[in-house]
Structures are given as C-alpha cells and as structure tokens.
Amino acid sequence: MFALIGSARAGEPPDLLPVAQRADAIQVYKAQRRMELLRAGRIIATYRIALGDAPVGHKRQQGDEKTPEGDYRITYRNPRSRFHLSLRVSYPNEADRRQARARGVDPGGDIMIHGATPPGYRGDWTDGCIAVTNAEMDEIWRRVPVGTPIRIIP
Template sequence: MKRQWFRPWLVLGFCVLAASSPHARKPAVWPPALAPADERADEIRVDKSERRMQLLRDGKVIRTYRILLGDAPVGHKRQQGDERTPEGLYRITFRNDKSRFHLSLRVSYPNEADRAQARARGVDPGGDIMIHGGTPPGYGTDWTDGCIALTDREIEEVWRLVAVDTPISIEP
C-alpha cells in the first residue's frame, strides 16, 4: 500500500525538477513580448571594470546584471578581431529573436567616430556587437568576441524591458 502512494509523488517530483531545469524552460510565447512602455528601461549603463549592466527608467536603476565581456576586455574596441567590447555612447538598433545566443540586442557600434579612427589606421572597425544570452549560470570567465553576455534567463528579461533606440553607455 505504501508503494502505491510513493510512486505518483516520485514522478511528480521528477517532473517539477525537470521543468525547473534552465535547459527545459522555454516561454510559452516566443519571443517574449516587449513590456508596456511605462515598464521599459529608457537607458542602459554598462561598467566594464565592474562587469555590471544596469537598466534605468527615469534615472533610477530598475535592474542590475552581472555580465561577461570579450576575451580582451580592457580598452575600447578599435578593430575587427580585437575581442574588445566598445566604450562610449551607442543605441540599441535591432532585436534578434533568432540569435544563435538565444536572443540578442544589437549595439550601434561602430559609430562615425569608430569608423573614422579605423579608416585612419587602415583597418576594419568590426561590428556585430550585441547584448546576448548563452552564458551558463555561474560561468565566470569572459568569453565573447566583444559582446556583452548574460544568461538566457537574464536576456529574456532584458528583451522584455529594452526597445530599439534605447541609449546604451559603455564605460571602461
């Protein structure tokens, strides 16, 4: 008799654990919907040295994330392949729900100043700088080619809160 009540609870427990796995979780609606305008961030601030990204609304921090950067994170991105994350003022220009890194938000690097410095040096400034997912929870080593990386769960939250044309400030 005791065995009969034990099995259903065991199966139920296994299902709860499997559903809570980050690999098993997928939102019912894909991509996640953009939050109403009064809930969205109106600014993004990145502090590379602190490995921190903050979303702000009306000058107040509404979310803070631990981030990972490019393999060579110190200094401003100067050319294709240097694996640096750019520094300066940019904007979010595109939302990619088919990213190979779960979801991604394109940063407007290179801007005109970035292109001019690269042209003066005779190099390609590079591009495709994104805020994206793909970082396993608890992972602590910079690994991108210059992007700003979050966990999949975090980029889903950022995706809901950040619209195209949101300004982003990336500080050393």
C-alpha cells in the same frame, strides 16, 4: 526553445513589457562586469555580465575581442540569435569608423547584448559582446526596445 514568459507563445521570444516598465537607458560598467537598466534615472535591474576575451580598452578593430566604450544605441532586436536572443549595439559609430579608416583597418561590428552565458559562469568569453544568461536575456528582451541609449564605461 524559448520558455513561455508573459504572453509569448512557444518558440517565440517574450513580448515587450508596457512602456512604463521598460528601460529608457542602459549603463555598462566594464571593469565591474555590471550592466544596469534604468528608467527615469533609477536602476530597475542589474546584471553580472561577461565581455570580450580582451576587455580592457575601447574596441578599435575587427578581431581585437574588445567591447566598445562610449555612447551608442540599441538598433535591432534579433529573436533568432545563435546566442538565444540578442540586441544590436550601434557600434561602430562615425568616430569609430574614422579612426579605423585612418589606421587602415576594419572597425568590426555585430556587437550585441546576448544570452548563452551558463548560469554561475564567471569569466569573459565573447568576441566583444556583452553576455548574460538566457533567463536574464529574456528579462532584458522584455524591457529594452530599439532606440534605447547605451553607455559603455571602462
């Protein structure tokens, strides 16, 4: 069940904040396990993150448990995620699909920023996603609209 936040109603995700309070970019630093939300080049929020079980290197195929690296966008907001709330990252892009085709493998997909990391947990546990706590995901959900660019840096 979702907590009441802002103008959200019981059982529904929180509403987006006004445009002036939303992020216009996301940066993820995999090695530091850090995600930053930015607005006009300034950091407006920072989160400790969990990644895939094999976090070093760029995601190359389904099942490698790596988090992709590069420039993507948020393409969908899932209010009914099995991981509280989730934001879909546009992986795989055309270059990702091309390299996977050349190797005869499935590039994978369904890379998300999502909740469900227990508060205080310090480890990687996803299959390639970027995870935060549910409370942090509520904050991120309120600040990140579809179309927001995300840069994932090794």
